[in-house]
Amino acid sequence: MxxxxxxxxxxxxxxxxxxxxxxxxxxxxxVNGRRNTNYAVDVQQVPISSDSAILALGGRLAKAKGCTECHGADLGGKVFVDDPALGHLIASNLTKGKGGLPADYSTTDWVRALKHAVNRQGKPLLFMPSHEFTFLTEQDMGAIISYCAQLAPVDRGFPEGNSLGPIGYVLTDLGQLPLLPAEMIDHQRPLVKEVKAEISVAYGKYLSTSCQGCHRENMKGGEPLAPGFPPVMDISSSGRPGKWSDEQFIATLRTGKTPEGHTLKPDEMPWTMAKEFTDLELKALHLYLNSL
Ligand code: HEC
Ligand code: HEC
Missing domain, CATH: 1.20.5 (Single alpha-helices involved in coiled-coils or other helix-helix interfaces)
Known part of the structure; x- marks a missing residue:
């Protein structure tokens, strides 16, 4: 028996x-088949400038859009996922130092990466969130590229390269991990030239692209993004920020402390990025959120 x-x-x-x-x-x-897909994209040009106001805008956007969170404060590259089950992923060295971008890395290459999530070889970039950056205006994308292209060289190499672990493969296969942003992008859509910087719903909506990945398109939040993380809060008019004044909304995103006394952790709710938005931008954002 x-x-x-x-x-x-x-x-x-x-x-x-x-x-x-x-x-x-x-x-x-x-998943390997999807990683090896070739993307022949028509790359649009964006205005590049060495004007100090444009470079300052580009520098601020590099923080506000999270480039520095993943690629490191000096944009010299960083290992940003290191987990045997999930994978080993490197956000590239974006400078022209040793281990960085090649000396002839052109504006076309930059736009291919930022608008299409595709590298010079036509292969999809892993995890580079261009499904959000693809909505940047020509002006803002141009400012970011102008700024990044003139960075002081940082010598930092990552000879080990990217690798995906078993859980990384499974989650990607199940559609639970945004490994291949190139698949989520409309590669034919031309960039919008400019969205007027003013306290308007349209400008707030443009800025809210940075929040959508977590708070969802309707800004009503939902399930946690990963195990161990808190649920994502509702920040539309039906959530708590709907009851806050503009000043309280701005103070929350600058300090990480809400009017109700809750402390937001930067690794869960990245207010360290959001604090780079200007007062005008945050007011436009609040106006848009309250319109939902
Ligand atoms: C969530 C993390 C993350 C954020 C935020 C992010 N990147 Fe990336 N980026 C990556 C990773 C990872 C790669 C490498 C992808 C690969 O090797 O397949 C990458 C690759 C790139 C490349 C391509 C380099 C090459 O080898 O061709 C460029 C250019 C780039 N990023 C610029 C930026 C800029 C500019 C920003 C801000 C607007 C930004 N990234 C924000 C993770 C990120
Ligand atoms: C990486 C994911 C992520 C991104 C990107 C993100 N948030 Fe959040 N946000 C969260 C999470 C998770 C919480 C809940 C945190 C908690 O419970 O402590 C939160 C909470 C908030 C709160 C507090 C709400 C309350 O009821 O107290 C505000 C306000 C907020 N987010 C605004 C924004 C804005 C504006 C943006 C875009 C500029 C943004 N968030 C982008 C994940 C994110």
Missing amino acids: FRKIIKIAGMILGIVVVVIAGYLTKAYIS
Whole structure:
């Protein structure tokens, strides 16, 4: 009897192992196929300038849009995921130092990365959130590129390269990990030239692209983004920020403390990025959120 149970348990375990191995193989093949897809995109040009006001705008946007969070404060590159199950992912060195971008990295290459999430070889960039940057105006994208292209060289290399772990493959296969932003982008859509910087719903909507990834398109928040993270709060008119004055909204995003006394952790709610928005931008953002 006992031996029979062991035998049946062994058979079940064997079947489970075969099924898991089969699924893993399927996930590896399918995700690797997607990583090797070639994207032949028509790259639009954006205005590049060495004007100090444009460079200052580009520098501020590099912080507000999170470039410095992933690529490091000096944009000299950073390992931003290092987990044997998930993977080892490097946000590239964006300077022209050793280990950085090649000396002939052109404006076209920059736009291909920022608007399309595609590299020079036509392959999709991993995890680079260009599905958000693709909505930048020509003007703002131009300012960011103008700023990044003149950075002081930083010598920092990552010879180990990117790799994806088993959980990384599975989550990507299940559509739970935005590994390939190139798949989420409309590559034909031309860039918008400019959105007027004023306290308007339209300008607030433009700025809210930075919040959408977490707070969702309707800004009503939802499920946590990853296990161990708090649920994402509703920041539309039906949420708490709907009851705040503009001053309270601005103070919350500058200090991480809400009027109700709740402290927002920068790794859960990145107010350290949002604090780079100007007063005018935050007022436009608040106006837009309250219109939802
Ligand atoms: C969520 C993290 C994250 C953010 C935010 C981010 N990047 Fe990236 N970026 C990456 C990763 C990861 C790669 C490398 C992708 C790869 O090697 O496949 C990358 C690659 C790039 C590349 C391509 C380099 C090459 O080898 O061709 C450029 C250019 C770039 N990022 C610029 C920016 C700029 C400018 C910003 C801000 C507007 C930004 N990134 C924001 C993660 C990020
Ligand atoms: C990386 C994900 C992420 C991004 C990007 C993000 N948020 Fe959040 N946000 C959160 C999470 C998670 C919470 C809840 C944090 C908590 O419970 O402590 C939150 C909370 C908030 C709160 C507090 C709401 C309350 O009821 O107290 C405000 C305000 C807010 N976010 C505004 C914004 C704005 C504006 C943007 C865009 C500029 C933005 N967030 C971008 C994840 C994000």
